[in-house]
Amino acid sequence: MSDYLPPLRDMEFLFNEVFDLPSQWARMPALAEHVDADTARAVLEQAGKVIAQTIAPLNRSGDEQGCRWEAGKVITPDGFIQAYRTYADDGWVGVSGDCDFGGMGMPKVIGAQVEEMLNAGNLSFALYSMLTAGAALSVLNHASDALKATYLPAMYEGRWTGSMCLTEPHAGTDLGLIRTRAEAQADGSYRVTGTKIFITGGEQDLSENIIHLVLAKLPDAPSGAKGISLFLVPKVLVNADGSLGNDNAVSCGSIEHKMGIKASATCVMNFDGATGYLVGELNKGLNAMFTMMNYERLGVGIQGLALGERSYQNAIEYARERLQSRAPSGPVATAQAADPIIAHPDVRRMVLTMKALNEGGRAFSTYVALQLDLAKYSADSTERNHAEAQVALLTPVAKAFMTDMGLETTVHGQQVFGGHGYIREWGQEQLIRDCRITQIYEGTNGIQALDLVGRKLVADGGRTYTLLSAQIKSFAHGLDDSRAEFKAPLLAAVNNLDELTAWVLDRSQGNAREIGAASVEYLHVFGYTLYAYLWAQMADVALEHGEQKGFYASKLGTARFYFARMLPRIQSLTATVKAGSESLFLLDAEAL
Template identity: 70%
Template sequence: MADYKAPLRDMRFILNEVFEVSKLWAELPGLAEVVDEETAAAVLEEAGKVTAGVLAPLNRTGDEEGCSWTAGEVKTPAGFPEAYRAYADGGWVSVGGDPVFGGMGMPKVISAQVEEMVNSANLSFGLYPMLTAGACLSINAHASEELKEKYLPNMYSGEWAGSMCLTEPHSGSDLGIIRTKAEPQADGSYKISGTKIFITGGDHDLTENIIHLVLAKLPDAPAGPKGISLFLVPKKLVNADGSLGDTNAVTCGSIEHKMGIKASATCVMNFDGSTGWIVDAPNKGLAAMFTMMNYERLGVGIQGLSLGERSYQNAIEYARDRIQGRAPTGPVDKSKAADPIIVHPDVRRMLLTMKALNEGGRAFSSYVAMQLDTAKYSEDSATRKRAEELVALLTPVAKAFLTDMALETTVHGQQIFGGHGFVREWGQEQLIRDCRITQIYEGTNGIQALDLVARKVIGSGGVFYKHFAEEIKGFTDSADASLAEFVEPLKVAVATLEQMTADLIERAKLNPNEAGAASVEYLQVFGYTAYAYMWALMARTALAKQGDGDFYQSKLGTARFYFARILPRIHSLAAAVKAGSESLYLLDASQF
């Protein structure tokens, strides 16, 4: 496997040249004083060193050893505790954390790049600080000042970790039917009882305490999702002076034996009258959890991108070195018995597909991160509202489309290796196994597609969608003739998506099955169109600098490949959406 190298040049291109993020930061008071282009560059440079030097070497060994469970305690693979300590000591757990409690305070668009590097280097490792950061986000946004002061500093420092406990054996996407109970106590605390499953980092040996955020229902809670509350439940109770006290009634019943991410502990957690404290108000748990979910779902999309990037780095090195056969046009290197496989059209097709999807995904995830920053820091209510609605619209696309494209990308990477891609020593098969979970957790991609269509598009009457469509139209209307080769197919894609959106809104009024029947293909068309917008933006920048070297020429060539060979996929997908739901219901359940 090739040594991992953080794609810093491409990240700088996206941040500084395409989006000019320093201009956005200057407009946002919460960011103007903490980050500029130079600071961001230094952060990313150091992150690249840590991820390549400390985390990447543990990726394969962590997969081979996995986590172990003995008598309720989880042990992570060799080297993980030391690596976590080094990672935490560098301040990386708190890259986006609130400076008031010891966080670095970086915008999401910067922490998104750090997340990509961490997960490319070692996805299993990256899940531990990711869950901690997510828990911190909800605590900081919704908990009392007392809870924030008591828990956030040690979580940001990496002394303590966090987890989020949502899923139960009978309750996955339908959280309204959870059974975990919370009984109020005279001292203001609660006793939490229930079982949660699939809890990432529910137990481990990386930190001295784990702070669980647990969804539960109060005795008088209304039925359904409106009756969910959120509780902070530490593994070890914390004394008034901040020292650790007795172990709470929280135990890990077992860990899952999984297809991938084997060095990440996926736990069954039992809460047997555990002591906890409410976060926010009673029955407001989903709102508190969704503060984190937009960030986490974008984070899962970035996980997919990360694995696609790692697979591409391996594949391009192999394709340049592996010699097999001759180029169709004749020998490229007559001094050797064969040519490197990069000369073959099909290998180039796979490599360019990987490159186009990775770089398009990096631009799109950065764009969504910028909307999160605007929604969080803007002081203008109209600007903030537009950004919030864009985040709501684009989050399911970012989670589902990035991870769907990542599986395609990692499979291409494996295919380029041929038989070597199927054996463990080259690392490509691990990337596929790890990637597969990204399409499943944090809400399956089918659920994401339904959320996009039913809630964000139809539910808003198309209002959320119009923000994005109008922005693209503003770009295409103002583009000069030099961009015609990118702008014209982008216009067609937007028109296709626009017609699909209008038709779907109308059809759903007559038949409730239409939204679910069209949702996956609709999201895919949306994703390809969004990437086309990203590639048109990148092409505009590259065209202006194409005389400055191979980097910009590579961008233009990849953009042309995307528009010629990938964007046309939308037409078959649009035809499937147009076909409607009827064919899905031609069989009775017994006929399957």
């Protein structure tokens, strides 16, 4: 496996030339005084340095060793404790944390790039801080002032980590079925009892304390999802002065033995009358939890991108060095016995597919992160509302499409290596195993597709989608004739998505099965069209620099590849959506 190289040049291109983020920050009062182009560059360079030098080298050894569970305690792989302390001591756990509680206060667009680098360097390691940042976000937005003051500073410092406890053995997607219960106590606390499974970082040896956010129901709560509340349950109780007290009634019953992310502890957690504290309002726990989950779903999409980037970096280095056969157009490396495999068309296809999906995905994750920042920091209420609507619409696409493309990219990277890609020592097979979970956790990609079509399109009649479509068309119509190679296919793609959206909305009125039948392929049409929009923006900037060699020529060539070889995928996907649901139910369940 090659050394990980943070893609700082591409990030800088997006920040300064495509989205002009410094001017965006300058008009947001909460950011203007402490974030600018120089700050962003310094933050990303320093984060990239510590990740590349300290964390990425532990990726393979962490996979080989995995976590161990011994007498209720989890032991992380060699080197993780020291690396985590270095990462936490530098303040990276709180990179986007609130300044009032000790966080760096960086906007999400910067935090998203740090997440990508960390996930590319070592996904298992990244999960510990990712869950902490997400838990801290829910506490910040929904907990009492007393809970914020007690828990947030230590979480941003990384001294205490966080976990998200939703799933139970019998209840995954359908959270309304949870059985974990909470009983009110005279002192205002609650006793929480139940078992949660698949809890990332539920137990580990990296931090002094673990702050669990636990979904539970009171005995008299309404049935279903409307009766769920959220509780903060620390592993170790915290004294009034902020020092650690006695152990809480929380224990780790076991850890899972997984296909991938083996250095991340995935735990069965038992709460046996544990002391907890209400976060948000009673029976509105999902509102508080989804504050965390919406950020996490973008974060999981970024994981797919990150693993694809690591796979690409490995594959392109190998393809430039591996000698096999002669290029079909004649010898390239005349002094060698054979040519590098990068000279062969099929290898070019795989490498360019990886490059196009990675760079398109990075633009997409940055765009969604910018909408999160606008929704939070903009002084214009209309802009805030528009950004919030875009985030709601795009979050399921970011999670599902980016992870689906991440798996495709990691597989392409393995294929470039041929037989060596199947061997553990080269690292490519680990990337595939690690990437596979990204399509499953934080809501499977099928659930994300149902969310997009059922909740984000059908529920509002496509109104939010129409605003995004108009935005894309406005950009495309604004391109001059020198951009015709991108303008025409982009307009054709968005018009196709408009028509397909109308078709799905119409068919959903008469047949409840149509939403589920159309949703996955529809989400992919949506994703490819969004990438075309972003690639057209990147190509527009690149063309300002002409056709010379170097970074901009590479960007332009990749854009042309995307429009020529990848965007046409929407045609077959559109046909699949319009095939409808009938063929899915021709056979009885027993005949399948």
